[in-house]
Amino acid sequence: MALIKPSYNTNRIILGEHLPLDTPLSVVLDVSERCNFKCSYCFRSGKKDESWGFAAANENMTPATFELAVKQLAEFPRRLKSVSLSGHGEPLCNPHLADMARRLKESDVTEGIEIHTNASLLTEKKVGDISRAGFTRIVVSLQGLDAAAYSRVCGVTIEWQRFYQNLKFLYENKNEHMKLHIKISNAALDSSVDSRDEDRFYSLFKDIADSVFIEKAVPLWKNIDIDADTKENKFGMNTGDIKYCPLVFYKLFIAPDGEIYPCTQLPPPMSLGNIHSITLSNAWNSRKRREFLEDHLRLTRCGHAPCTDCFIPTNSVMSQEDNIDPYKDIILERMKGLQTDD
Numbered sequence: 001m002a003l004i005k006p007s008y009n010t011n012r013i014i015l016g017e018h019l020p021l022d023t024p025l026s027v028v029l030d031v032s033e034r035c036n037f038k039c040s041y042c043f044r045s046g047k048k049d050e051s052w053g054f055a056a057a058n059e060n061m062t063p064a065t066f067e068l069a070v071k072q073l074a075e076f077p078r079r080l081k082s083v084s085l086s087g088h089g090e091p092l093c094n095p096h097l098a099d100m101a102r103r104l105k106e107s108d109v110t111e112g113i114e115i116h117t118n119a120s121l122l123t124e125k126k127v128g129d130i131s132r133a134g135f136t137r138i139v140v141s142l143q144g145l146d147a148a149a150y151s152r153v154c155g156v157t158i159e160w161q162r163f164y165q166n167l168k169f170l171y172e173n174k175n176e177h178m179k180l181h182i183k184i185s186n187a188a189l190d191s192s193v194d195s196r197d198e199d200r201f202y203s204l205f206k207d208i209a210d211s212v213f214i215e216k217a218v219p220l221w222k223n224i225d226i227d228a229d230t231k232e233n234k235f236g237m238n239t240g241d242i243k244y245c246p247l248v249f250y251k252l253f254i255a256p257d258g259e260i261y262p263c264t265q266l267p268p269p270m271s272l273g274n275i276h277s278i279t280l281s282n283a284w285n286s287r288k289r290r291e292f293l294e295d296h297l298r299l300t301r302c303g304h305a306p307c308t309d310c311f312i313p314t315n316s317v318m319s320q321e322d323n324i325d326p327y328k329d330i331i332l333e334r335m336k337g338l339q340t341d342d
Contacts, residue, residue, distance in 0.1 A: 003211040004202070006235045007139045007181045008318050009082075015246055016327025020293070020335055023078040024284060025250040027110075028264060029069055030087030031061040032094040033256055037118055037154040039143055041187050041217050043088075043266060045154075053267030059256035060094045065275070066103070069254055072280040073109040082112035082136075087253065088266060092121040098129035105134030112136040118143065120158055122166040131173045138174075140167065140209075142184040145200055153188050164204070171208040182209040185234075187217035233315045239323070243300040245313040246324045248293060249331075252280060262289060269306030290335065297332050 033055045038045045048056055073080065083104060091097050097115070104113050114137040122130075130138070143153045147160040171180050182205045189197040198214060205212050215234040232238045245263070253261040253268070258275040260283045261268040270292060272283040283289065301307040317323050324331065 002182075002206045002209045004213060005211045006213050006215075006318070007183055007211070008235075010319070012319055012321040014321045015250065016324040016331065019249050019324065019327070019331045021250060023076040023080065024252045025081045026084070027073065027080055027082075027251065027280075028084045028087050028253045029061065029066065029100075029104075030089070030253065030255050031066065031085045031097060031100060032091050033057065033059050033087065033089040034093040035088075035090040035118075036093065036120060037090070037143065037156055039154040039188075041185065050267060054255045054257070054259060055088050055266055057257070060096075061100075061256040061258075063096050063099070065256070065258045066096070066100050068275055069258070069280065070104055070107050070109065072275060074107060075279060075281045076109075076284075079108070080110040082114060083110040084114050084116070086115040086117065087255070087264065090121070091115045091117055092119070092126070098126070098133040101130070101133035101135055114138065116141060119167060119170075120156070120163060122163075122170065124166070124169060127166060127170045127173060131170065131175055131178070134175075135178050137179045137181065138170070139181045139183065142182065142201075143188050145184075145189070145197065145204065149188060167205075168208045171210075179210040180208075181211045181213070183213045183215055185215050185217045189214070233317070235318060237318070239314050239317045242313040242317055242323065243302070243325050244297060244328055245301050245307060245310070246317060246322050247312055248296060249324065252284060254280070262292060263312060265306075265310050265312055269304075269310075294332065294335060297328050297335075 035044055043052060043055070073083070085091050085097065085100060094100070101113050104110065113135050115135065116139045119140045144150045147158055150156055150158045150160070167182070174180060184201055189201070201214060202212060216232065216236055217234070247264070248262045251263065253264050254275060255261065260272040260275060260278070260280065261270070262272060263269065270288070272278070272286060272289055296304050296307065301310065301313060
């Protein structure tokens with residue numbers, strides 16, 4: 001029987017007590033900015049413009065770029081908590097995904113390896129490859145509870161029964177270290193008021209997942225308007241007014257072409273360089289990143305131009321342990337003596 005819980009790890013440190021970090025807690029190796037869906041609440045359903053950032057290139061990460069990134073992750077002084085092989089696209093669009101996860105596991109640079117996927121490209125063969133690849137967590141994002149919903153929400157035709165059986169097959173064949181989480185947005189249900197849809201979701205997936213959850217549709221993308229209380233995140237928690245984004249202090253994002261960004265925002269606030277010309281460790285410890293973080297703390301995110309209208313802070317604070325607002329002055333003081341690699 002699956003637990004009803006959000007997809008994030010609830011075993012969290014009090015972030016403000018540990019910043020600044022010598023090693024990222026989490027790194028995104030964005031192996032695919034391609035996607036076979038255009039969900040109504042995703043930026044891809046809107047007109048392709050500057051708000052897409054690097055996602056407009058529609059690229060997959062090559063094995064060579066991935067290998068370079070993995071080697072550079074090994075240069076950090078500590079083992080990472082997690083590496084995600086998915087960013088804004090569909091990771092299964094990259095034919096090398098299973099091999100990449102396998103290589104990452106062999107490298108032993110991270111405690112966890114995960115992906116977020118719409119799972120529509122799964123086949124029994126892919127399930128076999130993925131179940132042996134070394135993933136510790138797979139999050140499946142559903143777009144509906146039948147083929148008609150998928151057509152309505154993301155404009156694609158799927159064979160629902162085959163899709164469901166592939167998810168069941170994945171759960172039954174996953175390795176003992178892997179957790180399968182299945183979630184759906186209330187925007188993908190016929191009605192967020194009618195509990196019959198919620199009951200049907202839990203009934204369908206409670207026995208073929210380790211955990212399940214219904215998330216709220218909230219503002220995430222600058223080109224998509226969603227009428228929602230921005231102080232409440234997609235997990236239904238009221239986070240209040242977040243002045244300082246925690247994400248930029250513990251995460252790195254590597255785009256398919258190797259470009260390094262301090263967060264997952266589209267378009268990104270800045271680049272820290274490219275792994276083909278600067279190592280991840282040097283980018284993490286660079287003067288450019290330090291000055292970005294210091295400006296962020298001095299000005300608040302609303303006074304720092306690239307971060308002014310970003311929705312990510314609200315949705316990256318998943319508990320009070322993530323909220324660094326009370327620690328702002330302490331973190332700034334600690335950063336005064338920080339050495340950079342420039």
